[in-house]
Amino acid sequence: MINKTKKQKASILVVTMMILGIVLVTALSISVVSIQERKASMGSNKSNQAYQVADTGIEKVMQLIKDNPFDNTIKNIDTDGTCDGIFNSTVGYTVQLKDTADENITTCAVSVSAIASIKSIGTNSGQQRAIEAAVAxxxxxxxxxxxxxxxxxxxxxxxxxxxxxxxxxxxxxxxxxxxxxxxxxxxxxxxxxxxxxxxxxxxxxxxxxxxxxxx
Incomplete structure (x- = not known):
């Protein structure tokens, strides 16, 4: 009788340990999935924010082009004098001016009319997104x-x-x-x-x- 009781207790202990193990594994799995989803969500948010930064660059440079007569030169737009792109370190975008051959315009004397498209690269928390827009x-x-x-x-x-x-x-x-x-x-x-x-x-x-x- 005593041996039977001991066996029953041992069986109950084994079953209890198995249940606890299953609960622990399930909890860990849920925790891992939750962490992964949170990381994915954070990455998506950063990517969306980088896209918004790039979009801001497009709109700002389009406005610069709008504010300058068509016969003005790139120097009137790229005001830092380097004519190698328009940078905004505060917002986080870099805009490249491209000609009809899809080459970056890097000469200050080139007229605004040579701009065929612009490419804006937005950066946010290590994420980068790029947008291109044609200039009619x-x-x-x-x-x-x-x-x-x-x-x-x-x-x-x-x-x-x-x-x-x-x-x-x-x-x-x-x-x-x-x-x-x-x-x-x-x-x-x-x-x-x-x-x-x-x-x-x-x-x-x-x-x-x-x-x-x-x-």
Whole structure:
């Protein structure tokens, strides 16, 4: 009888240890998954922030181009005198000016009209994202669709076909769950002009004024 009781106690102890082991392994697994998800989320946030920095660089340099006559030189834009790109160490972007051969423009005497595209590289907490945007030729206009989150912290600006209507930009925002607002605009060599913001389930975006690209 005593031996039987001892065996029962031993069996209970073994089962208890097994259950505790399973609980411990499960807890550790959940902890590891949670840590991995948190790291992935942090990495995604840093990447998104780097994208926003790059997007800021695009808009700032487009404004610089807009503020300078087409016959001005690169030196009027790249004010540090090096003409090897536009840097903003405070915000964290570097913008390269490119010609029609996709080569970096590094000569101060080159006219603004030689800029065919710009490439902005944004850096945030070790993460880098790059955005490129075409600069329309003198007198030309290109349609632009810009998507925005509710807090406007994340945006996505894209050049779109001339056949697009405002509803196409709205559809683009609708298809991406993170975005609630959208803008339509016109890009020329002198910059981007946007109309009023549209909300997916609310007001419709308005075309810029003047509506040179035909929204």
């Amino acid at each position: 030729a003198s007198g030309g206009y290109t349609k632009v669709c810009k998507l925005s989150t509710a807090d406007s912290l994340n945006t996505d600006t894209m050049l779109v076909p001339s056949t697009w209507k405002i509803d196409n930009c709205k559809t683009q925002a609708t298809n991406k769950s993170d975005y609630l607002g959208y803008y339509v605009g016109c890009l020329t060599y002198s910059g981007i002009d946007f109309g009023e913001v549209g909300i997916i389930n609310g007001v419709t975006a308005t075309a810029p004024s003047p509506n040179d690209c035909g929204w």
